[in-house]
Amino acid sequence: MQIGIFGLPGSGQTTIFNALTRGHAQTGAASAGQKEANLATVGVPDKRVEVLTAMFKPRKTVHAQVQYLDVAGSVPGAAVEGTTFNRQVFSKLSQADALLAIVRAFENDDIYHPLDSLDPARDLRVLEDELLLWDLGMVEKRRERLKGELAKTSAPRAEREARQAEDVALARIQVALENDQLVRSVDLTPEEEKGLRSFQFLSAKPLLVVVNLGEGQSMPALQPRGPRVKALGLYGELEAEIAQLEGDDVAVFLQEYGIDEPGLNKVIRASYDLLGVQSFFTVGEDEVRAWTIPVGSTAVEAAGAIHSDLARGFIRAEVVHYHDLIAAGSMAAARTKGTLRLEGKEYLVKDGDIVHIRFNV
Ligand SMILES: Nc1nc2c(ncn2[C@@H]2O[C@H](COP(=O)(O)OP(=O)(O)OP(=O)(O)O)[C@@H](O)[C@H]2O)c(=O)[nH]1
Ligand SMILES: [Mg+2]
Numbered sequence: 001m002q003i004g005i006f007g008l009p010g011s012g013q014t015t016i017f018n019a020l021t022r023g024h025a026q027t028g029a030a031s032a033g034q035k036e037a038n039l040a041t042v043g044v045p046d047k048r049v050e051v052l053t054a055m056f057k058p059r060k061t062v063h064a065q066v067q068y069l070d071v072a073g074s075v076p077g078a079a080v081e082g083t084t085f086n087r088q089v090f091s092k093l094s095q096a097d098a099l100l101a102i103v104r105a106f107e108n109d110d111i112y113h114p115l116d117s118l119d120p121a122r123d124l125r126v127l128e129d130e131l132l133l134w135d136l137g138m139v140e141k142r143r144e145r146l147k148g149e150l151a152k153t154s155a156p157r158a159e160r161e162a163r164q165a166e167d168v169a170l171a172r173i174q175v176a177l178e179n180d181q182l183v184r185s186v187d188l189t190p191e192e193e194k195g196l197r198s199f200q201f202l203s204a205k206p207l208l209v210v211v212n213l214g215e216g217q218s219m220p221a222l223q224p225r226g227p228r229v230k231a232l233g234l235y236g237e238l239e240a241e242i243a244q245l246e247g248d249d250v251a252v253f254l255q256e257y258g259i260d261e262p263g264l265n266k267v268i269r270a271s272y273d274l275l276g277v278q279s280f281f282t283v284g285e286d287e288v289r290a291w292t293i294p295v296g297s298t299a300v301e302a303a304g305a306i307h308s309d310l311a312r313g314f315i316r317a318e319v320v321h322y323h324d325l326i327a328a329g330s331m332a333a334a335r336t337k338g339t340l341r342l343e344g345k346e347y348l349v350k351d352g353d354i355v356h357i358r359f360n361v
Contacts, residue, residue, distance in 0.1 A: 104211075313360045
């Protein structure tokens with residue numbers, strides 16, 4: 001799972017990237033205009049994985065993984081002009097599963113704001129417009145080419161029909177974009193969505209808006225557009241400091257500043273929600289491991305996330321929920337209580353299920 005961070009220059013994107021990844025990427029003037037993106041893979045923090053590790057004492061513990069991508073700040077209007085620089089930035093974002101927009105609220109006269117004033121709601125509109133204009137450019141280009149292709153009457157019928165269907169869907173998207181709506185807001189059939197997936201529309205991706213707050217500031221009002229969007233506030237600079245601390249120091253620091261939990265936990269939770277994914281666990285002497293699957297996945301789909309052989313040769317899944325295992329105290333006790341039970345292929349896996357696949361290939 002990859003989350004692409006973007007924002008206006010100097011909004012604190014790299015500061016928050018560091019907070020989320022415990023990284024040391026260069027921030028501030030020294031990094032301004034840098035074309036190289038920062039990329040880091042981190043384990044998804046999950047207390048349940050720690051508790052299971054203490055219980056099973058495995059040789060190895062593997063957290064679910066999330067990758068953060070931090071690109072250089074986007075200059076407003078650049079998506080329209082399509083400068084090479086911005087094209088590089090936005091095409092990097094196309095690979096991400098979800099986007100994280102950083103909006104500046106912190107005050108600091110020494111740090112340049114490209115729009116000359118602090119206005120988080122406006123900045124979010126500007127960023128959404130950038131995504132929208134990028135997508136509109138792609139739609140226009142593709143429809144222009146389709147026009148030529150549709151004019152060719154010699155093409156096989158099935159091919160012409162597929163192109164016509166594509167053009168119909170793209171026309172709907174174009175109307176939405178021209179009316180300031182994001183691709184996320186357009187109702188597409190599952191087939192249309194599949195057909196258009198290769199465009200990797202930026203405004204189709206779930207969006208998490210993080211307002212970078214200065215000390216003592218509270219969350220400003222925002223009006224994010226469309227569905228599959230969430231907003232939360234983080235004290236970027238503080239969070240980047242917290243991320244460099246170890247052990248007990250973290251709790252002390254958080255308490256001192258009245259922060260209930262590290263920002264990286266909040267961001268992960270919100271991202272999982274937006275992406276519609278959840279975690280299940282596998283446990284044993286060898287390995288305790290967290291896996292990420294879409295909400296609504298069946299037992300056989302969960303097996304497939306582990307290995308295709310497990311899905312192919314699926315017999316049964318032994319399942320116990322994390323809470324039931326903790327309540328029982330051990331696998332054996334959970335079995336006696338009946339909370340560890342056998343489930344079939346169609347069982348809907350829940351967040352926090354501990355799953356053991358019985359299979360035969
Ligand atoms: N006061 C204050 N300053 C911050 C905060 N977050 C970032 N800064 C400062 O703002 C400057 C820019 O931060 P960066 O994280 O480099 O910003 P960026 O968005 O990555 O900038 P570009 O990559 O150049 O677009 C740095 O000097 C940071 O120390 C914050 O929450 N409060
Ligand atoms: Mg940066």
